[in-house]
Amino acid sequence: MSSRVLLVGIVRTPRQRWTKAEELEELAELTKTAGGEVVERIIQTRSQPDPATMIGKGKAIEIRELCRRYEIQLVVFEDLLSPTQLRNLEDIIGVRVIDRAAVILDIFALHARTAEAKAQVELAQLEYFKTRLTGLGIEMSRLGGGIGTRGPGETKLEVDRRRIDQRITTLRRELERIEQERQVQRKRRSRLFQIALAGYTNVGKSTLFNRLTAGATVVSDRLFATVDASTRVFKIDKKITALLTDTVGFIRNLPLQLVASFRSTLAEIRDADLILHIADISDPKVEGQIEVVNDTLATIGAGDNPQILVFNKCDKVFDDSLFTRLVARYPSAVFISARTGAGLDILQVRIKEFMEKQMVVKSFTIPAERTELAALVYAGGRIIGERILNGKRQIRIRGFAAELMRIRKEVRKRLL
Numbered sequence: 001m002s003s004r005v006l007l008v009g010i011v012r013t014p015r016q017r018w019t020k021a022e023e024l025e026e027l028a029e030l031t032k033t034a035g036g037e038v039v040e041r042i043i044q045t046r047s048q049p050d051p052a053t054m055i056g057k058g059k060a061i062e063i064r065e066l067c068r069r070y071e072i073q074l075v076v077f078e079d080l081l082s083p084t085q086l087r088n089l090e091d092i093i094g095v096r097v098i099d100r101a102a103v104i105l106d107i108f109a110l111h112a113r114t115a116e117a118k119a120q121v122e123l124a125q126l127e128y129f130k131t132r133l134t135g136l137g138i139e140m141s142r143l144g145g146g147i148g149t150r151g152p153g154e155t156k157l158e159v160d161r162r163r164i165d166q167r168i169t170t171l172r173r174e175l176e177r178i179e180q181e182r183q184v185q186r187k188r189r190s191r192l193f194q195i196a197l198a199g200y201t202n203v204g205k206s207t208l209f210n211r212l213t214a215g216a217t218v219v220s221d222r223l224f225a226t227v228d229a230s231t232r233v234f235k236i237d238k239k240i241t242a243l244l245t246d247t248v249g250f251i252r253n254l255p256l257q258l259v260a261s262f263r264s265t266l267a268e269i270r271d272a273d274l275i276l277h278i279a280d281i282s283d284p285k286v287e288g289q290i291e292v293v294n295d296t297l298a299t300i301g302a303g304d305n306p307q308i309l310v311f312n313k314c315d316k317v318f319d320d321s322l323f324t325r326l327v328a329r330y331p332s333a334v335f336i337s338a339r340t341g342a343g344l345d346i347l348q349v350r351i352k353e354f355m356e357k358q359m360v361v362k363s364f365t366i367p368a369e370r371t372e373l374a375a376l377v378y379a380g381g382r383i384i385g386e387r388i389l390n391g392k393r394q395i396r397i398r399g400f401a402a403e404l405m406r407i408r409k410e411v412r413k414r415l416l
Contacts, residue, residue: 201249
């Protein structure tokens, strides 16, 4: 049975109410994804947040009466609440109170599938709740059931204050071990061009990922359906191959605990040679979402990575003026529909053109009879010239500098 939920937002001036209403709409979608049913919304105009309750005691009492009238079990604040505010609000209102960050953490917990993702989510949750234990009600007895309190998978979140720090230490060690394994994997894969999909949550990254790689990643019209990073081979053409990674979606005010805990997953974006920044053209807030994604990329150290902006879901838009405006503002963007496949040929041409600009031409000279070394060189890119002269095979090849450097080192090693 889903929890009946009341949402609360705060603005400083009446002119901000429209923007806050949009933010509450996104919070409502998050709450729905987490399993809640939003039955009421409140926006309070207040020049300064109340340090004790955020909204003031009078408004808190008003919310208490609404909760009783509509049988509401959970109040979710759009703004981040301090431990003191949580405790005071629960004491006055008489039901559980959480904030937006707790809802996002809860959704990540619901969708985590791999051991790494579950460890990352649990660490983020514990880091978040560690400073808020006093604000979660009577002796933490309510923690372990309901939105904002679930651990990853089927586990229950640790609630014993004495054991939380110990569990955090264990999770950090486990993630450090996983990160070391990831670094080994990335080193092995570094000879291939790395492309990462990034974007706001629910913009269709997984659908595009499956289209480009002919795979079967879970596709869902839900926020944060993808929590784990997936990587597959992406063949641009017969001669050019890359690795494509589908990553977790971003969102406005992504909890800092998640950014820190998911550093190894986000490294797939930071280490990418090219980022495909996917945006949902059918969302009225698309331009604001693009800014959120770019800000998040900068936060994780990927702000300077080359990127191609890709507007997805063009099959849902019939307003020519919108296309005209976006083309004028983002002249290098590509417009596609991952669902229908429209525009994917143009996207692949753009990717290929970018990759080819990163290629260099190198020459290799090896003994003519060492065909196994010739095969090693052939695998490094596109052969643009070859001849045998005086017992030596001379090969000119076009490929990525890092890969050709690796091949040169391997050839020298085998010739010793």
